[in-house]
Amino acid sequence: MSRTTSGSRLHLPRYLREEDKFRTPVGYADYRSTGLRAPLHAPVDLPHRLTEITGPLLGEGRVTPADADLTRQHDGEPQGQRIIVHGRVLDSDGKPVPHTLVEIWQANAGGRYRHVVDNWPSPLDPNFTGLGRCLTDDRGRYEFTTIKPGAYPWGNHHNAWRPAHIHFSLFGTAFTQRLVTQMYFPDDPLFFQDPIFNAIPEAARPLAISRFDYERTVDNWALAFRWDIVLRGKDQTPFETEDDGDVA
Amino acid sequence: MKTQLRTTPSATVGPYLAIGLTWEDGPFVVAPDADGAIWIRGTVFDGNGDVVPDAMVETWQADPDGRFDHPDDPRGPVAYPGFRGFGRSQTVDGGEYAVCTLKPGRVPDGDGGLQAPHLDVSVFMRGILDRVVTRIYFADEAAANAEDAVLRSLPDDAARETLIATPTDDGYRLDIRLQGDRETVFFAV
Numbered sequence: 001m002s003r004t005t006s007g008s009r010l011h012l013p014r015y016l017r018e019e020d021k022f023r024t025p026v027g028y029a030d031y032r033s034t035g036l037r038a039p040l041h042a043p044v045d046l047p048h049r050l051t052e053i054t055g056p057l058l059g060e061g062r063v064t065p066a067d068a069d070l071t072r073q074h075d076g077e078p079q080g081q082r083i084i085v086h087g088r089v090l091d092s093d094g095k096p097v098p099h100t101l102v103e104i105w106q107a108n109a110g111g112r113y114r115h116v117v118d119n120w121p122s123p124l125d126p127n128f129t130g131l132g133r134c135l136t137d138d139r140g141r142y143e144f145t146t147i148k149p150g151a152y153p154w155g156n157h158h159n160a161w162r163p164a165h166i167h168f169s170l171f172g173t174a175f176t177q178r179l180v181t182q183m184y185f186p187d188d189p190l191f192f193q194d195p196i197f198n199a200i201p202e203a204a205r206p207l208a209i210s211r212f213d214y215e216r217t218v219d220n221w222a223l224a225f226r227w228d229i230v231l232r233g234k235d236q237t238p239f240e241t242e243d244d245g246d247v248a
Numbered sequence: 249m250k251t252q253l254r255t256t257p258s259a260t261v262g263p264y265l266a267i268g269l270t271w272e273d274g275p276f277v278v279a280p281d282a283d284g285a286i287w288i289r290g291t292v293f294d295g296n297g298d299v300v301p302d303a304m305v306e307t308w309q310a311d312p313d314g315r316f317d318h319p320d321d322p323r324g325p326v327a328y329p330g331f332r333g334f335g336r337s338q339t340v341d342g343g344e345y346a347v348c349t350l351k352p353g354r355v356p357d358g359d360g361g362l363q364a365p366h367l368d369v370s371v372f373m374r375g376i377l378d379r380v381v382t383r384i385y386f387a388d389e390a391a392a393n394a395e396d397a398v399l400r401s402l403p404d405d406a407a408r409e410t411l412i413a414t415p416t417d418d419g420y421r422l423d424i425r426l427q428g429d430r431e432t433v434f435f436a437v
Contacts, residue, residue, distance in 0.1 A: 009360055010322060010356055010358040012320075015437075016252075017436075017437075018254065018255045022254050022257065023255075023257060023258070023378070024257045024259060024378050025377060025378070026377055026380060027376065027377065031260075033374055033375030034375050034377070036294040036295035036427065037294050037295070037300070037373060037374075037376050037426050037427075038376050038377075039427060039434050040295075040431060041431055041434070043435050043436040044401065044402065044435050044436065045436050046381065046383075046398065046435035046436065048437070049356075049357055049358050049363065050310070050316060050320075050355050050356060050358065051355060051363075051366065052368065052437055054308075054318035054321055055308060055318070055334075056334035057317075062271075091253075092252055092253045092254070093253075094253055103268050104268060105267040105268025105269070113267060115263070115266060115267055117263055117264075117302075118263075118264065129267070130267055130268075131268050167259075167262060167268055169261075169269060173318075173319075175308050175368050175370075175437070176437050178306075178370055178379065179256060180258060180259070180261045180379065181256055181257065181258050182259040182260075196259060196260060199259075200257045200259070201257070204254065204257040205257075207254055207256050207257055208257055230254060230255045230256050231256070232255055233252075233253075
């Protein structure tokens, strides 16, 4: 028995939906695993009600500052090129998304994942797990220190190689904003043959590629790449929020 | 004039999601010894009817009063300490997902009516390039289900059935079918 009352009309925001020509489709024929997994019926429109415009606000207590440095999770340092990966999490209105959980995972420098189903002949690194977490700061900024992941072969087609990438998972503040994606590195020569990269509509592919950030490199220590992540924004705001003066 | 930024395109969670997305407390929307705790379980099936052993199922829901602990719920504070609203379960062990939670209450639809108790569900896995979204409703809420605008918007009872969890000894069960005769209804959010 519910104690809820329907109350009066609620003034709820709606979240903008990106145009199809900029969105990755659920299935993509050249990516063979989609064949038996991508649903075949068109999805039904779900209006944005309270369940969709709210979402888990996770983080405090789940993340320590050490979780953002993937090079210091073991007794020794991992092999590979040390890099800083940083950027901002924004919504499509350009507003920062502060204090939101960012989860990443990746292969080691040789392109091997620490996972039971990855057993291609490239060594594990005893000093690298490949898991990172952080919360964005009050201006939506995130930063990880890690090593540049290697490319790796997979069984999709003959001589198939995944371009180097880092997996990202983000929540934003609403169920509608949930995003799981992959960040690539500039000018990767493997893009042309990768169906997971090429499933992204051409116009949106640049949004999945980080840029080399010389200004943020650290002398005698680390290279740097910058990648901003944009989640869906609201097309109607119930209450004016403060502008923090730092809109991209 | 506001500048509208393009959203970052999604990508598959891939086969190695367990490295990055495993939380020990993931399945526990509430502690299992909480008053009223139930388990919602199910299996994810692919187009061959085979169990998908590498999916992640996430749930988001209201508390038993139909409220969300969130600043955009205009109704104010909530009264279920320790209730996270969010569950995350991977289908690695035998292919079942399972979340331990409280049954949600009815949620206002914003237009003066009430939705039936439900959870919003995101499913991620290797082989799909964006999450797919569905809902879990409850078979023992027939009266509420009958007036739920989302369920009513579906073409027929067969479609509605794919979203309705059935009671079990310790909660409810709903399987997710990615393809086939009884393909789950998925939503565009």
